[in-house]
Amino acid sequence: MSALIILLIISLLVAVGFLIAFIFSVRSGQFDDDYTPSVRILFDDTEPINEENLN
Numbered sequence: 001m002s003a004l005i006i007l008l009i010i011s012l013l014v015a016v017g018f019l020i021a022f023i024f025s026v027r028s029g030q031f032d033d034d035y036t037p038s039v040r041i042l043f044d045d046t047e048p049i050n051e052e053n054l055n
Contacts, residue, residue: 025031
């Protein structure tokens with residue numbers, strides 16, 4: 001039974017470590033998309049803009 005408790009504690013520590021690493025990477029901007037906005041202008045629109053769509 002004590003081995004089960006030890007494994008449970010170790011797994012919780014690993015999970016908390018991954019959570020801290022994920023939060024750190026999100027706050028440091030590693031998941032920011034800097035590439036897509038620069039090439040978005042190169043993609044065609046799905047429907048053309050005309051005066052009917054502006055109203």
